[in-house]
Amino acid sequence: MKKVSVVVLAAVVAALSLATGAATAPSQSTSLTIYSGREERLVKPIMDRFTRDTGIELKVRYASSTTLATALVEEGRNSPADIYWSQEPGTLGLVGARGLLARLSQATIGKVPARFSTRSRRWVGTSGRSRVLVYNTNELQQGELPASVWGLTSPRWKGKIGIAPTNASFQAFLGATIHLYGEARVRAWLRGLEENDVRLYPNNTTVVQAVGRGDVEVGLVNHYYLYNLLAETPDLPVRNHWFRDGDPGNLVLAAGVGIVSSTQKATAAQRFVDFLLSKWAQRFIARGPGAAEYPLIDGVPRRPGLRPLSTIKGPKYILGRLSADLTPAVRMLLEEGYLK
Amino acid sequence: MTAAGAATAVSSHGRRAPRLLVTLAGLVALGAILPVAYLALRALSADAAARALAPASTTVELALDTAVLAFGVVVATLVVGVPLAWLVVRTDLPGRRLWGIAASLPLVIPSFVAALALLGAFAPRGLVQEALEPLGVERLPEVTGYWGALVALTLSTYPYVYLLAAAGLRSADASAEEAARSLGAGRFRVLTRVTLPAIRPSLAAASLLVALYVLSDFGVVSLMGYSTLTTGIYVRYESLLALESAALLALALLALALAIVLVASRFRLRGPVYRSTPGAGRAGKVTNLGWWRWPALVFCATLIGLFLVLPVGVLAWWSFSADPITGRAGVDWSAAVGSASMATATALVAAIVVLPAAVLAWRYPSALSRWLERLTLLPSALPGIAVALALVFVGARIGAPVYQSLGLLLVAYVIRFMPYGLASTRASLDAVSPRLEEAARSLGRRPVGAMTAVVLPLARSGVLAGAALVFLSTIKELPATLLLKPIGFETLATEIWKGTSIGAYSEVAPSALLLIVIAAPLVYLLSWRNAWELGATE
Structure with a gap:
């Protein structure tokens, strides 16, 4: 049985060191934790570019928008997340309605047409x-x-x-x-x-x-x-x-982003939201590999062959009502x- | 009865259960209860609006649909798994060692990948129809709904039955069969009256695992469009973040799981099935198949063709094309390392932590030991998201450095999958007579020494099979991994998820194939070592 106990011991030690290794990883002085319902393959270049431009490290957890929303609800005020980026205006609305998203500045909201944000300013659209x-x-x-x-x-x-x-x-x-x-x-x-x-x-x-x-x-x-x-x-x-x-x-619906209200890093979080509404990020969202959504700020072209957003006449409906x-x-x- | 009171209770063998054993088993059960307690807490705070989203009529209907599916899959896995195990372990079937490995491998195909592959192959105008087109087949009937879910879930779970039945057949006592033969019983009679009853604990354990797996599955049933309690739970989480409504359905799911656990224990407890001979036992007689080898080979080939070659073939077909978005084909090797190391750690930890409950239930049967065992089994019936959210709820309140660390992820894995270790270990302990332990004790062995020197070696095949089942289940786990892993830590399952979430199957295939490649040596080792140790090879 000696051999078995050695193997077991080694495994336990390995497991513990794995766990502590992760726990003692050096914490960045400025870093943001992002809960992203947007797929890694589509948005990773945006994350990398943000870090390169600002020096702010991003720790991104990718999962479905709704799974992350349930986690945000269960974490409550203890959430490690600073940013919630979602595919779904409805899910953003539900998370916002529970008081889990902070108010965004008027300047941020003003970057996109009014129908792609909410009057409560809990989230702002990043693509249509x-x-x-x-x-x-x-x-x-x-x-x-x-x-x-x-x-x-x-x-x-x-x-x-x-x-x-x-x-x-x-x-x-x-x-x-x-x-x-x-x-x-x-x-x-x-x-x-x-x-x-x-x-x-x-x-x-x-x-x-x-x-x-x-x-x-x-x-x-x-x-x-x-x-x-x-x-x-x-x-x-x-x-x-x-x-x-x-x-x-x-x-017409929107994917959107909000700042988690328990964040201690509101300034950096605000910078990230503004970056998503920058020309570079909007261009990538609209025309990057595999992308076919509509950019929401002026002066960014949509994917070739796509019908112009301005010609799509949907019903008159305020997305903020979805919650x-x-x-x-x-x-x-x-x-x-x-x-x- | 409190735990301390129970510790002094006298077992049916007239010996007190050691306090330490009860405490350890209790601690492990406490971990298992965590998700149950969390769900109860959520369900208690359900208001009228939350209850309106989970009305009793819907709950009952979903529970019935779930039970019908679980029953169907259990029957199908027994029909597939038991003959396969018997052919591989007890006959001279040509190439039986290879068949044995191939039979275990579908266990590592994540069930939603299996469902995708089946849908891809058998869609009315899918790959199989394309292949049959020259023969004038223009459309195949659809494989969705109940029957689609049944086939895909049978594919993913029959290896539980196969592995545990094979382990049972290997460690079953040959002398009882020989006695039956010498008393004039025919081969078939020996099989049905002696051999199969002897592995009944293994079959009950495996059927239980299959049923609990079906209860917890979301990937297959959602893709096949069949509603169960688990899809109901997901709908409530995902559509409205209705955590309380989801918890109400989850409690119904737990009640159903408990009913299944009780039924399974009735099957197992019908009389003792100890081996009469002590020690390492001889392997059962190898049956000469003779002319029957041909139908047997067709049976094996059909099963392996449908359950392994077909899904792997579809995956290979998909992997031919490079990913059109990132333009890369291939796999993330660090994800493979992540999967393998976490699955190994989980398998070892689970194999160890289930020992107290297993030994307690085997050696000191009492109401307390039975309930500790049952509680430990329950979380495997829950959908992964419910277990994950329980640990999110607790973990976030503890905060860093525990929350979203590998340590907490390991805890989640162990809670989800230790039932596989427990059921398997219990099944093989059931075949060991407690008299052997008593003998070792009377010869001066201390309790732990008697266990490690005498009892566990005899239950070895079940312990190993259990560890393997835990490994193979952990390596494909997704919901808890996504929410609880440290950021930057990837597994093959998360890689597969990234592809399927946007329908890029060409990205899915290499990772899924790599899962199978990683698991193959383990499965080989397992079947080979067992066979070798018990002298069941040629």
């Missing part, structure tokens, strides 16, 4: 994304597509629609639509989709893939998933379609059996 209908170009011509998202309940689309009800952007779209048109109309629409044998998918990527394979002909997603998949499969027979001006199906409007949306999805 639009809800769209993706369609299979082998099966459909542009002219056959519905003019409004309401039109998807027509028998014409029976068995041909894909949605992702667990997706936060879909829920945001539904919440905004409930706010604008009332519960009854949206519930009727959901029931109409159900009668049309709408197919449910786990996320936006799988919806676009299903449209590409022809499992369904159209799907409700955000505009940039198409470009992620086109990078991998250039001949994917899928394109984006926008509904008529003002249609709720064209809702309140998501609950009725999710409850309706539960009641109608789209979620369980």
Whole structure:
């Protein structure tokens, strides 16, 4: 048994030294901890550039926006995070509504159009994304597509629609639509989709893939998933379609950032937020490898081939309302059996 | 009854459980209870709005759907795993050592990767349909929902049954079979009346692990579009940060898990199954398959083809293309080192910390020892995010340098996966007669000496199998890793996640393949060493 005890002892020592090694890592005099719901592959160059420009070290924890939000809630005032960068305005709103995000300065908020921030100044948008209908170009011509998202309940689309009800952007779209048109109309629409044998998918990527394979002909997603998949499969027979001006199906959403209210490093955190709204960072967000979102400050060009943001006319809706409007949306999805 | 009171309680063998053993087992159970206590705390603060998001009708419906899936997967894994173990351990199947290794490997394929691969292969117009296109196959039926989840989960979990059944068959007593044969029982009768009952503890333990795994799984069921309590928990966390509503569903999940644990212990406790011979035991007789080797080979080839070759093939197919975004192909070697070292540390720590509870339950059975064991099993039924948030809740309050250190991550891993070590160790202890320990004691061995010199060597195959299961589970863990790892520390699972989160499967494949490569030597060592030590090779 001697051999075994030696092995065990060595392992315990190794484990302890691993643990203490991490604990005693030298702490930077100026460093920020970022909780990033934005993928490392898409934003790491921005992080590196910030450190190079400012000398402020960044410690970035990457996970999904919602997972990080639940962690922020459980950490409360003990959070090690200084910055929360999220894909979802709804999640930002929910975290902000719990008092976990500090107020941003008016100057910061003023850098982006008013519809991409909130009046409470808890977060500010870092990029724009639009809800769209993706369609299979082998099966459909542009002219056959519905003019409004309401039109998807027509028998014409029976068995041909894909949605992702667990997706936060879909829920945001539904919440905004409930706010604008009332519960009854949206519930009727959901029931109409159900009668049309709408197919449910786990996320936006799988919806676009299903449209590409022809499992369904159209799907409700955000505009940039198409470009992620086109990078991998250039001949994917899928394109984006926008509904008529003002249609709720064209809702424009934002990814955004906020400063965690328990931070001791408010000045450095403010610098990071301002950096994300700088020309260089906005250009990278809009045109970096794999990127296809809309920049939010003036004078930064969007990705070539993308429809101009100013020509996308969504419904008149204030994204700051989402923290309140998501609950009725999710409850309706539960009641109608789209979620369980 | 308090712990101190129980320590002086007299066991059914007429001996008091040593106070130290009870204390140690109690401490470990306390760690296991942490997530349960956290969830109870959250559920208690649920107001009417939180309860409205988790109504009883939905909870019951989800619990039933979860139970039906768990039952289906348990049956499927037994149907697949037991014959496979018997063929590999007890017959002259050609190439059985290789089959044995191949049979264990799917355990390291993260279940959501398995689901992605199955979906990629069997989608109506996926890779398999493409391959069959020349034969005029234009569309395949879809593999989603219940049956899709069943296949993908069977793929990920049947190695539990295979490994524990094989360990049980190796350490099972040959003399009982020989006695049965000499009394005129036919081969089939020996198999069903002697051999299988002898490994019943192993099968009960493995089925329990499979069921708890199904309860905790999110990756497969979400991709296959099948709703369970775990997807319900995720919906509530992710859509509304409704921590209290999620906790209510999580408590329902724990209740279901407890019911399954109780059912499993009934199966295990039906009479003693000790080996009659002391010492290292002889291997069971190797059955000459004769003509039957051909159907047996087809059986093995079909299973390995579906559960290993197919997913690995899809991964290899994906890995052909370089990542279009970063333009790089290949793997992060530091992530591989991170995965392997943390999984090794977790396996060793888990193997050690479950010993008090296992020995207590085996040697001094009492209500207390049974409940300590059951409590220690429960966290493995919880989705990883719930365990992770429990440690976020506690860890953030302790703060640096504990929070988000490798030490805390190790604790999270041990809490999540020690049930695999416990169940496996218990199953092999069940086959050791307590009389052997009594004999060692009466010959002057001290309690610890009797355990280490006599009992544990006999339970070795189960302890090793348990450590391997913990290793193979830890190496693919994701939710706790993302929230609790030190920043900058990467594992292969986090690398895989980075790719799948934006649908870049070409980035996923190399890391997933590397997971399998890392695990292969361990699996080989495990099956080979066991076989060699018990003299079960050629």
